[in-house]
Amino acid sequence: MPEARVLTRHLGKPGLTTIAGYEKVGGYQALRQALRMGPEAIQAEVKASGLRGRGGAGFPTATKWSFLPRGVFPRYLCVNADESEPGCFKDRYLMEEFPHQLLEGVMIAAFALQVSHAFIYIRGEYRAQRELLEKAVAAAYQAGFAGNRILDQDWSCELIVHGGAGAYICGEETALLDSLEGRRGQPRLKPPFPAIKGLYGQPTVVNNVETLSNLPFIISEGGAKYAEIGTESSPGSRLFCVSGHVERPGNYEIAMGTTTFRELLEMAGGVWRGRKLKAFQPGGGSMQILGPQHLDVALDFKAVADAGSALGAGALVIMDETTCLVNVAMRLVDFYEHESCGKCVPCREGTYFERELMHRLEAGLATRAELATLADICANMDGRCFCPLGDTATWFVMSAFKMFPEEFERHCGAGHCPVRAGLEAAA
Amino acid sequence: MTETSGRAPEASTGLSPATRDRIRRSKELYPSARSAVLPALWAVQDELGYLSPEGLAEVASELNLVASEVEAVSTFYSMYFQHQPGRHLIQVCRNVSCGLRGADLLLSHLESSLGVEDGQTTPDGVFTLEGTVECLGSCGGGPMIQVDRYSYENLDFERADQLLDEIRARGSKSGGVARNA
Ligand SMILES: Cc1cc2nc3c(=O)[nH]c(=O)nc-3n(C[C@H](O)[C@H](O)[C@H](O)COP(=O)(O)O)c2cc1C
Ligand code: SF4
Ligand code: FES
Numbered sequence: 001m002p003e004a005r006v007l008t009r010h011l012g013k014p015g016l017t018t019i020a021g022y023e024k025v026g027g028y029q030a031l032r033q034a035l036r037m038g039p040e041a042i043q044a045e046v047k048a049s050g051l052r053g054r055g056g057a058g059f060p061t062a063t064k065w066s067f068l069p070r071g072v073f074p075r076y077l078c079v080n081a082d083e084s085e086p087g088c089f090k091d092r093y094l095m096e097e098f099p100h101q102l103l104e105g106v107m108i109a110a111f112a113l114q115v116s117h118a119f120i121y122i123r124g125e126y127r128a129q130r131e132l133l134e135k136a137v138a139a140a141y142q143a144g145f146a147g148n149r150i151l152d153q154d155w156s157c158e159l160i161v162h163g164g165a166g167a168y169i170c171g172e173e174t175a176l177l178d179s180l181e182g183r184r185g186q187p188r189l190k191p192p193f194p195a196i197k198g199l200y201g202q203p204t205v206v207n208n209v210e211t212l213s214n215l216p217f218i219i220s221e222g223g224a225k226y227a228e229i230g231t232e233s234s235p236g237s238r239l240f241c242v243s244g245h246v247e248r249p250g251n252y253e254i255a256m257g258t259t260t261f262r263e264l265l266e267m268a269g270g271v272w273r274g275r276k277l278k279a280f281q282p283g284g285g286s287m288q289i290l291g292p293q294h295l296d297v298a299l300d301f302k303a304v305a306d307a308g309s310a311l312g313a314g315a316l317v318i319m320d321e322t323t324c325l326v327n328v329a330m331r332l333v334d335f336y337e338h339e340s341c342g343k344c345v346p347c348r349e350g351t352y353f354e355r356e357l358m359h360r361l362e363a364g365l366a367t368r369a370e371l372a373t374l375a376d377i378c379a380n381m382d383g384r385c386f387c388p389l390g391d392t393a394t395w396f397v398m399s400a401f402k403m404f405p406e407e408f409e410r411h412c413g414a415g416h417c418p419v420r421a422g423l424e425a426a427a
Numbered sequence: 428m429t430e431t432s433g434r435a436p437e438a439s440t441g442l443s444p445a446t447r448d449r450i451r452r453s454k455e456l457y458p459s460a461r462s463a464v465l466p467a468l469w470a471v472q473d474e475l476g477y478l479s480p481e482g483l484a485e486v487a488s489e490l491n492l493v494a495s496e497v498e499a500v501s502t503f504y505s506m507y508f509q510h511q512p513g514r515h516l517i518q519v520c521r522n523v524s525c526g527l528r529g530a531d532l533l534l535s536h537l538e539s540s541l542g543v544e545d546g547q548t549t550p551d552g553v554f555t556l557e558g559t560v561e562c563l564g565s566c567g568g569g570p571m572i573q574v575d576r577y578s579y580e581n582l583d584f585e586r587a588d589q590l591l592d593e594i595r596a597r598g599s600k601s602g603g604v605a606r607n608a
Binding site: 123125128158165183184241242243245249256319 | 456457458459461462463464465466468469490499500503504505506507521522523524526528530541559560561562564565566567568569573575576577578
């Protein structure tokens with residue numbers, strides 16, 4: 001069974017955006033239980049679950065939490081709801097459909113880490129979702145799940161929704177912290193890592209919305225039960241955003257490690273219009289391209305890495321046989337050029353030249369020599385940028401070039417996009 | 428725009444008491460007042476439609492910062508406007524997932540429906556059209572647009588035009604989470 005039901009186990013129940021509705025399906029019982037267990041027992045349960053971060057890097061959550069230095073207070077929790085990876089719309093879905101599941105998870109983590117403030121940093125473009133969250137947070141305060149002496153315990157924690165204002169880079173955890181401090185959202189040098197010196201220079205944990213939405217299940221059902229769902233290296237379930245050329249785009253929750261790309265694509269109704277698959281992105285705009293030959297790879301951190309890409313933020317983008325990959329690469333390069341924060345030269349200048357070149361190539365104006373220049377620019381960026389944004393700005397382009405070299409070459413000097421021209425001629 | 432720093436704003440161009448109150452409340456919310464910069468800028472933009480020099484100066488003085496510093500923060504973020512846009516901002520996502528489902532055609536259609544090009548405002552000042560935005564988190568519902576930061580998904584030309592008519596008639600900025608506009 002590829003489908004799994006952890007995050008979506010209450011799907012279809014009425015009134016889940018209200019506390020009353022969420023309590024009817026057992027909501028906030030896990031928080032009560034967590035408060036009885038105490039911080040150490042919660043952390044042990046999360047460790048047993050094997051939960052790995054869903055924000056992109058897949059870092060084990062319990063390990064991240066264990067880096068907080070003992071006895072240093074105040075500490076902070078930042079919930080990363082900046083979701084801006086091209087192809088990603090899962091955190092938005094979790095906030096719209098199950099806002100209290102998220103808030104319960106946030107408060108469980110906040111208690112486990114003994115923080116004084118939990119901030120939910122939500123991207124500025126999610127205005128409707130921010131309004132929904134603010135309503136849910138106000139209700140949580142009223143019900144005694146946030147604020148002073150939570151559920152009459154000797155523990156208080158503020159819960160604050162903080163809206164961003166349009167900057168993909170603010171999803172990077174240290175840029176997020178700078179933005180939350182009221183600055184330009186540019187990444188910080190690591191180390192020190194946020195666990196040691198984070199928000200306002202204090203120990204801080206940054207976790208993704210989906211990561212924390214798993215906690216109510218892990219606490220109420222037990223970490224071992226969660227770990228049973230996937231495999232050892234990829235435990236639990238995961239929400240995958242499927243988009244592009246598919247019949248039924250949307251979010252699908254699947255068991256990690258065992259489900260294959262083929263199965264996930266089938267859940268989404270297959271490639272649309274009965275067409276053939278040309279290529280896909282397994283982890284959002286930042287990750288390397290894969291082809292039909294990789295359809296039987298499992299959604300497992302290691303298996304996907306072995307295939308030459310990564311699961312990233314969990315977005316499967318399907319491209320059918322009519323797709324021009326030079327065009328797709330150009331769109332992504334535009335995105336990175338637009339979102340480069342300008343702090344370091346390889347990324348700021350590199351994305352600019354990449355963009356100029358990709359536009360010439362897409363229009364069929366570039367020469368073959370310029371293709372070599374493109375590869376050279378990318379080689380000079382990858383691994384030399386201050387943060388992963390600049391590195392990943394080269395991954396799709398270069399992997400697509402490698403997998404479909406003739407498609408890139410055919411654009412050179414053609415004076416137009418040969419793929420589009422071919423389709424028009426056939427039609 | 429820094430010449431306004433330190434100068435008391437004119438009453439006529441200043442912020443309403445409600446907006447000032449909103450800024451003060453955000454300031455109290457955070458362990459450090461500076462964290463209220465983004466919420467305060469939102470408060471200003473929600474009232475004025477953009478960040479006026481006077482608005483920036485008021486935020487600065489409320490948060491004990493220099494106006495040029497607040498301005499420097501504001502220009503980093505693409506959603507803060509330094510100039511008054513049209514009453515309604517239409518943004519067309521043209522990132523990969525939407526692009527695969529016809530976002531370029533939708534943008535061209537909106538350009539001809541509104542009689543403006545990407546980046547321009549209609550002569551009556553009602554709509555500003557923008558086609559260079561981040562992926563807006565509606566990739567499963569492409570092609571999509573945001574109007575005043577509310578999303579409308581799975582658009583064809585007809586529904587997009589209908590939507591513009593509705594917004595023109597409604598006049599206000601309110602909206603909702605629209606799966607299928
Ligand atoms: C350029 C860039 C953008 C990122 N955007 C996001 C994002 O939108 N949401 C997110 O949760 N993590 C994002 N991350 C990853 C975060 O830095 C961080 O690893 C994550 O929030 C940690 O949460 P997790 O351990 O629960 O996965 C981004 C990283 C980079 C380098
Ligand atoms: S790699 Fe790009 S986004 Fe990251 S710090 Fe450098 S300029 Fe900024
Ligand atoms: S690609 Fe358009 S909303 Fe994500």
